[in-house]
Amino acid sequence: MPEYTWPEAGKRTFIGKRISRVDGPLKSSGRAKYTYDIVRPGMLYGKVLRSPYAHARVVSIDTSAAEKMPGVKAVHVVQGAGKEVFWAGDDVVAVAAVDERTAEDAVRAIKVEYERLPHLVVDAQEPKSGADSRGPLSKTELLALIDTDASDNQVVQQIQNRGISFHPTPELLGQWREQHIKEEVLQALQKAEVKTSSETPDSSWYKVTGKQTQGDAEKGFQEAEVVSEGTYGQPVITHCCLETHGGIAEWTDDQNILAHFSTQNVPGLAEQLGRALGMPAANIHVHQDHVGGGFGSKLGLDRWGVAAAQLSKKAGGKPVKIMLERDSELKVAGCRPSAYARVKIGAKKDGTLVAWESYSWGSGGVGGGGSPPLPYVLNIPNQVKQHTAVVNNIGPARAWRAPNHPQACLITMSALDDLAAKLNINPLDLYRKNIALAKPREKIYLEEFQVADDLMGWSSRWHPRGDKTPGPVKRGLGLSLHTWGGRGHNSQCDLTIFPDGSVEIKMGTQDIGTGTRTAILMVAADTLGIPMEGIKLLIGDNSYPPDGASGGSSTIGGVSSSTFRAAVDARDQLFATVAPALNAQPADLEAVGGSVRVAKDPSRSLSWSAACSKLGPHAVTVRGKNPGEGELTNSGVGGVQMADVSVDVETGVVKINKMVCVQDCGLVVNPKTAESQCLGALIMGVSYALYEEKVMDQATGIMLNPHMDSYRLAGLGDVGELVVHMMTGPGYDERGVIGLGEPPTVSPGAAISNAVANAIGVRVPMLPLTPDRVLEALENAAGGHA
Amino acid sequence: MSDREQEGSSGVSRREFLKISGIAAASVPLIAGPAVLKVAGEEVAVHGPDKTPITLNVNGKNYSAELEPRVTLLDALRQDFEITGPKRVCDRGACGACTVLLDGKTVYSCSVLAIEAQGKPIVTVEGLMQGEQLHPVQAAFVENDAQQCGFCTPGFVVATKAFLDKHPHPTPEQVHRGLGGNFCRCGTYDGIRKVVSQLGKA
Numbered sequence: 001m002p003e004y005t006w007p008e009a010g011k012r013t014f015i016g017k018r019i020s021r022v023d024g025p026l027k028s029s030g031r032a033k034y035t036y037d038i039v040r041p042g043m044l045y046g047k048v049l050r051s052p053y054a055h056a057r058v059v060s061i062d063t064s065a066a067e068k069m070p071g072v073k074a075v076h077v078v079q080g081a082g083k084e085v086f087w088a089g090d091d092v093v094a095v096a097a098v099d100e101r102t103a104e105d106a107v108r109a110i111k112v113e114y115e116r117l118p119h120l121v122v123d124a125q126e127p128k129s130g131a132d133s134r135g136p137l138s139k140t141e142l143l144a145l146i147d148t149d150a151s152d153n154q155v156v157q158q159i160q161n162r163g164i165s166f167h168p169t170p171e172l173l174g175q176w177r178e179q180h181i182k183e184e185v186l187q188a189l190q191k192a193e194v195k196t197s198s199e200t201p202d203s204s205w206y207k208v209t210g211k212q213t214q215g216d217a218e219k220g221f222q223e224a225e226v227v228s229e230g231t232y233g234q235p236v237i238t239h240c241c242l243e244t245h246g247g248i249a250e251w252t253d254d255q256n257i258l259a260h261f262s263t264q265n266v267p268g269l270a271e272q273l274g275r276a277l278g279m280p281a282a283n284i285h286v287h288q289d290h291v292g293g294g295f296g297s298k299l300g301l302d303r304w305g306v307a308a309a310q311l312s313k314k315a316g317g318k319p320v321k322i323m324l325e326r327d328s329e330l331k332v333a334g335c336r337p338s339a340y341a342r343v344k345i346g347a348k349k350d351g352t353l354v355a356w357e358s359y360s361w362g363s364g365g366v367g368g369g370g371s372p373p374l375p376y377v378l379n380i381p382n383q384v385k386q387h388t389a390v391v392n393n394i395g396p397a398r399a400w401r402a403p404n405h406p407q408a409c410l411i412t413m414s415a416l417d418d419l420a421a422k423l424n425i426n427p428l429d430l431y432r433k434n435i436a437l438a439k440p441r442e443k444i445y446l447e448e449f450q451v452a453d454d455l456m457g458w459s460s461r462w463h464p465r466g467d468k469t470p471g472p473v474k475r476g477l478g479l480s481l482h483t484w485g486g487r488g489h490n491s492q493c494d495l496t497i498f499p500d501g502s503v504e505i506k507m508g509t510q511d512i513g514t515g516t517r518t519a520i521l522m523v524a525a526d527t528l529g530i531p532m533e534g535i536k537l538l539i540g541d542n543s544y545p546p547d548g549a550s551g552g553s554s555t556i557g558g559v560s561s562s563t564f565r566a567a568v569d570a571r572d573q574l575f576a577t578v579a580p581a582l583n584a585q586p587a588d589l590e591a592v593g594g595s596v597r598v599a600k601d602p603s604r605s606l607s608w609s610a611a612c613s614k615l616g617p618h619a620v621t622v623r624g625k626n627p628g629e630g631e632l633t634n635s636g637v638g639g640v641q642m643a644d645v646s647v648d649v650e651t652g653v654v655k656i657n658k659m660v661c662v663q664d665c666g667l668v669v670n671p672k673t674a675e676s677q678c679l680g681a682l683i684m685g686v687s688y689a690l691y692e693e694k695v696m697d698q699a700t701g702i703m704l705n706p707h708m709d710s711y712r713l714a715g716l717g718d719v720g721e722l723v724v725h726m727m728t729g730p731g732y733d734e735r736g737v738i739g740l741g742e743p744p745t746v747s748p749g750a751a752i753s754n755a756v757a758n759a760i761g762v763r764v765p766m767l768p769l770t771p772d773r774v775l776e777a778l779e780n781a782a783g784g785h786a
Numbered sequence: 787m788s789d790r791e792q793e794g795s796s797g798v799s800r801r802e803f804l805k806i807s808g809i810a811a812a813s814v815p816l817i818a819g820p821a822v823l824k825v826a827g828e829e830v831a832v833h834g835p836d837k838t839p840i841t842l843n844v845n846g847k848n849y850s851a852e853l854e855p856r857v858t859l860l861d862a863l864r865q866d867f868e869i870t871g872p873k874r875v876c877d878r879g880a881c882g883a884c885t886v887l888l889d890g891k892t893v894y895s896c897s898v899l900a901i902e903a904q905g906k907p908i909v910t911v912e913g914l915m916q917g918e919q920l921h922p923v924q925a926a927f928v929e930n931d932a933q934q935c936g937f938c939t940p941g942f943v944v945a946t947k948a949f950l951d952k953h954p955h956p957t958p959e960q961v962h963r964g965l966g967g968n969f970c971r972c973g974t975y976d977g978i979r980k981v982v983s984q985l986g987k988a
Contacts (some may be wrong), residue, residue, distance in 0.1 A: 024928035027936030028943055030871020030911035037870035050950050099865075101854070240885060242875045242937040242971050291972050292873070292937030372878055471879055513935030676931045676977065683973030708876040708969065716975040717962025 002568050004630025006667055007526065009733065013592075014522040014532065017673040021509065021518045022322025023290070024534065035262040036243050036323050038442035040250060044073050044096040046322035047103035048304055049110050050332070051085040051092055054393035054701025055119035058083045058092060058112060065109040066095060068343045068728070071102035074314035078307050081220060084117070086366040087395045088702045089331035094307035094318045119139050121696035123338055123363040124766070127388050136163040136195040139227075141204050146181060154753025156188040163193035165451035173624040207362075207368055207389040220355025220382030228419035232411045233340025234749060234767035236363060238330045240711060243292020245302060245333040246323030249273075249309035253317070257284045257309060262323075264294040267508040270542050272301035272408050276413055277309055286542040292716060295684075297334045299551050307523050308702040314695065327706035336400035337369030337692065338362045339407030340766075343415040345380070351417075351425050351433045356380040362407065363390035364397025365516065372408035378416070378437040382724035394696055395703075401681070402484055402742035406688070406749055411766065412749035413480040418763055421465040427479055427754070428458060438481075444638035445481055448662040448727060452479070455660045456614050456642040466761025472650040475657070478640045482746035486665065486739025488557020488626050489548030495524065495566035496621040501530065501609030505536045505566070509547035509559055514741055515673030516555055522670055523560045527567035529591030531610050543714055553586035553739025557633030560669055560737045565632075566624025573620050578611045591631045612735075613692050634736040634767050639663040641682070641747035642719070643755040649778060652771030654756055656686055659748065664727040666738035673725055678724040678744045685748020687714035691768050791867030802839075833901060840900050844869055845913030853933060855901045859893075860884045862900035863910065871911035873942040875882045885941035886910045892948045911940035926984055934978030936968040941977060949982070956986050 007015065017751075026032040063075045073209045078091040085092065093110050106761040122149035136143070137158060145155055166172075168189040177186060221227060247261030257279075263269055270284035291298065304322045312320040324333055339362035346355035362369045368389025376382065400406075420427040428449060432753045453459050458477060467474035493507035495712070505524060511517045517539065521532040528535075540542060549556055575586040578596055582604050583587065597605035606614075626633065644658040661678045668674045690710040695704040705711045749767050762781040764773050820831040820838065834855035841850045842862065849867040863869040863886070863892075875883035879897035880984045887909040895903075914921040920928070923946050926956050935937040942965070949956070949964040956964065961982050970978075 018825065020928050021931060021933075023936075024931070024933060027933050028911075028924040028927040029915050029920060030943075032936055033870065034873075034937065036874065037864070039865070039868055039941075100861075122858070206984040240971055242873065242881070242935070242969075244875075291935060293935045295971070326878075361866075509930045512797050513933075515934075568904070672931050676934060676974070679976040680934055680973030682973055687973075706880060708878040711877065713969045713971065715962075715969060716978060719973075719975055778965050 002572050004564060004565055004628070006564070006631060006632065006733070006736065012526060013529070014526040015669055016671065019518055019522055019670050021515045023517055023675055027290070032107065033632040034290045034292050035247055035260050036292065038248060038260050040248055040319035041320040043248065043321055044098060044311070045100045045103050046094055046096045046308055046320045046567070047100065047107045048091050048307065048322065048328070049093040049095070049107045049112065049327060050080070050089045050289060051114070052088060052702070053085070053114055053119070054088045054118055054121055055117040056085050057117060057247050059115050060113045061093060062111040063093060066106040068535060069102065069106050069109060071098040072106045073097060073318065073770040074311040074320070076307055076310045078303055085392050087332065089328055089395070091303040091384065093180050094304065094322070095309055096311040096315050100291065119701040121701050122396045122698045123361070123390045123392060123394070124233065124340065124696055125389065126340065126342060126359070136165040138204065138651065139164045140205070145208065147187070152182045155185050159185070159188040159192045160187070163195045165195060166190060167194055168192070169527040192591050201697055204413055205391055207391055209386060209387050209389070211386045213384045215382035217355050217357055217382045217384035221344070221346045221357070224354050225349045226419070226423055226718055227344060227346045228415065228422045229344045230415055230418050230763060230765065231342045232414040232765050234338060234407060234410055234688070236338045236694040237336045237688050238657060238694050238711065239294065239295045239297040239334030239336070239398065240330060240333065241293035241297060241706070244324040244326065244329040245298060245304070246321070247308060248306055248319050248321040249305070249312045250318035250319035251312050255283055259284060259286045259309070261288060261305060262291050262298060263288055264298040264510060264512050265300070266510045266540055267542055267546045268549050269301060273305065273309060274739060276301060276306045276654055277547060283485060288510060288540045291510060291512050294550070295401050296403065296551060296589050299375060299399060299670050302333070316511060326708065330706040331592070331703050332334060335365060335395040335397050337364030337397050337407070339369070339372045339404070339411065341372070341374065341411045343411060344647040345415050345419045347419055347423065351420070351423055352439065353378065353380045353434050355382040355387070357383070358385045358411070360385065360411065361390055363392050363394055365395050366393065369397050369399055370404040372404045372411060374407040374408050374412060376405070376412035377483055378434055379439070380437060385595045393701060394694065401745040402683070405482060405484065405746040409480060409555055409751045410484050410753060411747045414753055416735065417478065417757060419756040420482060421757070424464065426462055428453065428462070431481065437481035441636065441638040444664050445640060445729070448638060448640040448664065450640050450663045451725050452640045452660050455662070455725060456644065456658070458642060460614065464731055465758055467759050473646050473648050475644070476755045476757070477642060477644055477645045478751045478754025478756070478758055479640065480747035480750035480754065481638065481640045482743055483741070484553060484637055484746065486553040486557065486637055486743070486744035487634045487635035488561050488737065488739070489552070489554035491547045491558035491562035491626040492545035493547070493562045493566050493624045494621055495570050496625060497570050497612055497615065498619045499612055499615045499617065501534070501612040503530065504538065505535060505563065506544040507537070507547050507559060507562070508542050508544040509555065510550055513549045514550070514555065514677060515670055516550070516559055518673060519556055520563050520671045522570055523563045526566045528563060528571055543551045547636050549559055553742040556669060557737045558579050561626035561632040562624040562629070564624070565628050566622050569622040569624065570620055573622065574611060574615070578614045582606065588652055632736050634666050634738050636742050637664050637666070637738050639747060641744070641751045641753040643748070644754060645759055647759045647774060649760055650772035654769050654774060656718065656752070658721040658723065659686070659721045659751070661744050662725045663740065663744050664729065664742070665734055665740040666726050667733045667736040668726050669737060672690070674726055675724045677740050679722050682722050682748055683714055683719050684745055686719050686752065689749045689752040689767055689769060690714065691770070693768055749757065838901070840904060842867070842900060842903055842908055843906070844908045845910060851861035855899065857900045857910070858896050858962055859886070859898040859900045859903045860893055860895035863895060869884050869910055869912060873937055873940060875937070882945060883938050883941040885944045885968065887944060887948060892945055911943050916942065922945065922951065922985060923981065926981040927977070928985065930977040930980040932974050938968060938974070942970065943969050946978065946981060950985055954986065956982060
């Protein structure tokens, strides 16, 4: 039985070494072909007419003029009369034409009549409780209200003030009576005004979840000697993938589709598309070589992808390419939910945390949004928390690197930093004191604190809140910590050793820029003892053994484990074949440096190709799988980050001087690309901390900054000095391979916000930390007389 | 990038532009190929709106197509000549992913009309290669892992090459300004700074 354990440090030839990414030359020379670059024979270009309104019902559509235009080959109504659209930019009609300009002209010739409906696209204000301008109570809302431990009086009052949107039939009341809903409430329902007209839709903008409690928060706050309160948050931001979403669909015959899509999910797309079209996934061939960014926004199939397939069918199977325009990309293809919270923390004078209370809210469009895991990392003993999902028309929520974590991190670490300031203690000491609450990763964090402290010079440079040096430019330090799962996903690959010594690996995964190709080849080469160039790797196609979507930082653990198991099994088969020729047992052999040899007597050796020639005429193919035997991947990482910023209190401009990222992810396959993930995460973090916001206009319901000149990303000169340290060696390596793409994006917002507070002496409560927000915070602190 | 600010990338002077726009009120005949109109006493060629023959010299090779005058250099390269190194990202001169060299100067090819780019050598990221050999800038991008998804990389490579040609030993401030016209979403700036510092030391 082979043993599936990663090689010890001294026996690794590629794993753990700094290897340049194998597709680097293709990318840096412009030869890497992305979906956007592909031109298929006879290809048509698709464009989409999008709703100008944030919330509307389609009344009528007239496509006749567009259909008659020369060069227009197909028109497909995506959402026809009677359909309700829930965000500005949602797809209504798609057109395919011989070129983009004709398709654009055709879109302009389509007439759509809409009935506008009420919309909400802003969410920064805390939802008011109690009766307000909201519509009548729906069933779900009423039950949620009862679940939140609102007093019966409050519930009755809401019913009386707002009315209800459903008929309180005797059956319903009977059911609720059985569920122990109070008689006063049931009586109020019987007397309530029933409003079911379309002006008062059967839903509220706010979905309140039940209160969650742990321990006894009330008692905790009574025992607290210091209580710190604050409100913190960050708005919806957009993924802004440089390669916009889209793809090319073509019917190769009346049964089969070939799809080139820009996706993080090559293996899963066929099933999604098949379901949408009512056809077997087996008849859909998906291929993608390179993807120009995803960050979580390219995991699912989109309406325009389905539309491309439908247009192709109408156009006799011709390939139809739809790539979003930049403004559509920012309006509809990227929306990280916002999160805000009013927080209260109680602690002893020595910094011991005793109680947490938070009322959080946030939006991710019509589906609400995720609920941030509060309090983040530190499990404070006594807690009470409640989250309200703001159901609005800002656009559809999409996963973003570490969903919900950056938001939870900002809220928690800002609140803890404010508490530390109130206690007048160094935040690093506060975290160290309470690190037992970070179980089971307390040891990791403590080691990382030390490394980060050394790299930033925190202990020698930290000053209490408010830089007292003269002049308008104030400098400060901030810190934050984070966690993530990152266990390897289900993965399969086929590894073949040919009798001539060549090796091929096929895996239905994708490289989203993290270096997946390189990691697979490193693991295989390390295990087979041959150079990486000796292995041909085929990925990006759903005809290969299925891997998972690249989400949740699950790819590296999945692909390295399946590759390792395949390589071990194939190598062992080779050993079994060649052992007699070396007059040895298979277990005595090793594959090292392009040879197969007896471990204890390296003079008894065959070159790799000579060994493979013993296989006879048939290649050896083995299937590697994850999960499987052996503990090759794991879950649960810790990371610590520190920021050093300068803030000009006259202009409000924040400048990053330095960021330090100390990160654990178990066994690091390729430190070079791993560090790049961390560097990129820091840069993305600077970007969302200082610049990014999906600015929505409540009057019109549209996004005001849907272009890259107004949706500002951090540039090369904005990011300061960046220092990354990967935790490796004993205590880390033996945990196995754990995902890395997401965790380091979690902390930058909190670390930078805390550094700004440390510099200027006051908290800027909301990201991004734009000059106006910084100046407003300073003015508020000065009593509005600044 | 300062180069771009200094150069009038359109190749049309302000005086010429005023002369052309001066005829806007007059009706321009809808004919293919340039018509010659007399404006302010001088003869001016007028193109479009229909397709007109256009020839571009890209990476040392001539490419010809019938294109409407409104077609950008970027779209002509990508859609008509299948030179897809330059990427269409913002499509309005904000991100630099479409950067190419036009007559030796960096331009955003999304903001130059193909018709204007005629008669001048155009070099894209593909054209920096020396046969099968990567250009030193391209090799340094690989070595310093200055790329992740790689979609901004072609524009950054061209911009970095042009920048280093002009500033062989740049200061950090010059790097920040000189390469501030390109954006990356994955966050590869640290690698790009290492590229510049590696090649800038030579």
